[in-house]
Amino acid sequence: MCSPLNEKLRNIINKILPPGVTLLLIFVAWQLVCSLGNVPKYMLPSPQDVLGAFQKDWQLMLHHARVTLLETFIGLFFGILTGFFTAVIMDRFSIVRKMIYPLIVISQTIPTVAIAPLLVIWLGYQMLPKIVLIVLVVFFPIAISLLEGFASVDADTVNLMRSMGASRLQIFRYVKLPNSLGQFFSSLKISVSYAVVSAVVSEWIGGTEGLGCYMTRVRKSFSSDKMFAVIILISVLSLVLIWLTHVLQRASMPWDKINRKRSKL
Numbered sequence: 001m002c003s004p005l006n007e008k009l010r011n012i013i014n015k016i017l018p019p020g021v022t023l024l025l026i027f028v029a030w031q032l033v034c035s036l037g038n039v040p041k042y043m044l045p046s047p048q049d050v051l052g053a054f055q056k057d058w059q060l061m062l063h064h065a066r067v068t069l070l071e072t073f074i075g076l077f078f079g080i081l082t083g084f085f086t087a088v089i090m091d092r093f094s095i096v097r098k099m100i101y102p103l104i105v106i107s108q109t110i111p112t113v114a115i116a117p118l119l120v121i122w123l124g125y126q127m128l129p130k131i132v133l134i135v136l137v138v139f140f141p142i143a144i145s146l147l148e149g150f151a152s153v154d155a156d157t158v159n160l161m162r163s164m165g166a167s168r169l170q171i172f173r174y175v176k177l178p179n180s181l182g183q184f185f186s187s188l189k190i191s192v193s194y195a196v197v198s199a200v201v202s203e204w205i206g207g208t209e210g211l212g213c214y215m216t217r218v219r220k221s222f223s224s225d226k227m228f229a230v231i232i233l234i235s236v237l238s239l240v241l242i243w244l245t246h247v248l249q250r251a252s253m254p255w256d257k258i259n260r261k262r263s264k265l
Contacts, residue, residue: 027047030044030046030047031046031047031048034046034047034049041224041225042222042224043224044224045224045225045228049225050225050228050229050232051229052225053223053225053226053228053229054229054232054233057226057229060214061211061214061229061230061233063209064209064210064211064213064214065211065233065237067127067203067209067210067211068196068199068200068203068210068211068212068234068237069237070127071127071130071131071134071199071202071203071210072134072192072195072196072199072241074127074131074134075130075131075132075133075134075135075137075138075195075198075199076134076138076191076192076195078131078135079134079135079136079137079138079139079142079191079195080138080142080188080191082135082139082143083138083139083140083141083142083143083146084142084143084146086100086104086139086143087142087143087144087146087147087150088146088150088172090143090147091147091150091151091176092168097147101147104139104140104143104144107136107140108140112133112136112137112198112201113201113205115133115136116129116133116201116202116205116206117205117206119132119133119202120202120205120206120207125206125207125208126207126208129202129206130198130199130202130203130207130210133198133199133201133202134195134198134199134202137191137194137195137198138191138194138195141187141188141190141191141194142184142187142188142191144187145180145183145184145186145187146180146183146184146187148180148183149176149179149180149181149182149183149184150176150179150180152179152180152183153175153176153179154179157175158171158175161174161175181249181252181253182253182256185245185246185248185249185252185253188245188249189242189245189246192238192241192242192245193238193241193242195241196234196237196238196241197234197238199211199212200212200215200234203216204216211230211233211234214230215227215230215231218230
């Protein structure tokens with residue numbers, strides 16, 4: 001039998017190796033296409049050019065990245081908070097759910113790109129319109145996932161808690177909230193990537209700092225190598241936030257790991 005350490009190492013390798021090899025092949029193919037000289041550099045810079053652009057401008061990129069991440073974290077906080085309380089109120093009062101739920105769904109048919117310029121006009125070119133846009137983007141998946149998690153609670157468990165004299169707050173704390181955590185973190189993984197993209201889009205449309213503003217400046221100067229570098233940086237930031245969400249999920253749901261081990265037996 002394999003030791004737990006070897007089994008854990010094997011699991012990590014199995015998760016990292018396939019996408020790592022695929023990513024490496026993509027970069028090799030990209031470099032080969034650029035090396036053949038069939039594509040102009042201003043259209044498709046080589047990975048080497050992109051790496052050189054990042055090395056040259058990394059301090060400026062990180063400065064703008066700090067602004068974008070600050071907007072992202074603030075927007076995520078208020079988006080999660082708003083979505084949580086909205087889901088709780090809709091779960092508690094059915095009339096509120098009937099009134100608000102259709103409006104929430106309709107709000108998602110409005111393109112983010114269409115809202116961003118209006119927010120800039122209404123709220124100015126500072127950080128506030130970016131945060132508001134992130135809140136609007138994060139709010140929907142968080143509220144809907146939590147509401148579905150609350151509604152999917154086993155009715156027999158709720159009735160048992162009531163027969164034991166549990167209050168609504170206790171039922172919510174010990175039954176509904178733990179039951180909805182899985183769906184909450186699934187939606188949070190999507191929300192963190194959407195939040196970064198929304199921050200960049202809003203900065204692109206109007207702002208003075210942030211990765212979106214940086215992209216606008218390098219695009220106007222036709223510096224495609226810097227454009228690719230900042231795109232890769234945005235992807236890396238999104239992946240890191242998704243990984244942090246996964247770590248937070250494992251810490252908040254220790255029983256989930258035990259259930260998965262039991263299912264493999």
